[in-house]
Every structure is written in structure tokens, then in C-alpha cells.
Amino acid sequence: MAHPASEETIDLVKEIFSSYLKEHNQRQTPERFMVLEEIYRADGHFDADDIFFNMKEGGTRVSRATVYNTLDLLVECGLVQRQQFGENQYYYERAYAYQQHDHIICKKCGKVLEFCDPRIQEIKTMMEKIHKFDISGHSLHFFGTCQDKEACEKRQKEQSGTKKSKVKS
Incomplete structure (x- = not known):
């Protein structure tokens, strides 16, 4: 199993994500970066609801829609991989430096x-x-x-x- 990313890696993926958002005229909201951090601090695979509930339990106010939309952006820019393990079962995992x-x-x-x-x-x-x-x-x-x-x-x-x-x- 993978281990949480180092702070250095997290800073780097934030920079990559920031550049991607700028290039594609997308807003750089704190919530999007919180979703990115949640993913890179987590171990292994997770679905969108895992992210949403982990953030909610951790006291972060973020909508389910923001989590789903941010995951799509992270997949598009290559920082997260989407895997389909079942018919309607999508899991995500970090993609950078792994x-x-x-x-x-x-x-x-x-x-x-x-x-x-x-x-x-x-x-x-x-x-x-x-x-x-x-x-x-x-x-x-x-x-x-x-x-x-x-x-x-x-x-x-x-x-x-x-x-x-x-x-x-």
C-alpha cells in the first residue's frame, strides 16, 4: 500500500494543479486545493464519497459536487487516476510520483x-x-x-x- 505523500510532494502537486487551473481558466478555490491535499494525504484507493465524508468528519465544509468536480479536474491534469473496479464502482488514487x-x-x-x-x-x-x-x-x-x-x-x-x-x- 502507498503511504501519505511528503509535504514536498504535496507542495509540488499544488503548484502543478494551480498552473493547470490557470491555463484552463478555472477558479483556484481553497476547496479544490483541500480536496487535492485530502487525496495526497490518504493511503491507497478511495471513492468520491470517501473523500467527501473524510473531509466532512475532519471539519472541512465542502460540497459533494465540489469533490466530484475537483476529482474530474485532477484526473484531467494527470494528478489522480480513475480506476473502474466494478460495473459502477469508480476508485481514485494519486498519480504523481508513484x-x-x-x-x-x-x-x-x-x-x-x-x-x-x-x-x-x-x-x-x-x-x-x-x-x-x-x-x-x-x-x-x-x-x-x-x-x-x-x-x-x-x-x-x-x-x-x-x-x-x-x-x-
């Missing part, structure tokens, strides 16, 4: 494991040569189910309880 990695996803509880295997880079290089193609990135997801059934069921129950309590707020 090496390429791939994912193993449980279809039942939604657990996401990250892994990095150098052989995938070798396959990429070989495919570029064979097909005379410049590959700029890739996305690899393995789907399955946890072998530890008890832990998986526990996570499923926690997730359904969390989603219900979030709706009440």
Missing part, C-alpha cells in the same frame, strides 16, 4: 491489493517492439474473491454498515 502498479480486486468485499511485478514492464517493452507501438501506460486488474472467507464477509458487513451510516448524515 510507480506504475497493478491491482487484485475481490468481487465480493471490494478489497484492493496493489502489486508491482517487473515482468509486466518486460512484456510492455516486448509488445512495443513486436507491434511497433509506443505504450504510454497500462492498467491491469485481476478480479476474484478472497480466500479468507471470514475476513471477506466481515469487510462486506462493514462496508454495508458504513454506506448506510453515510447516507444518514
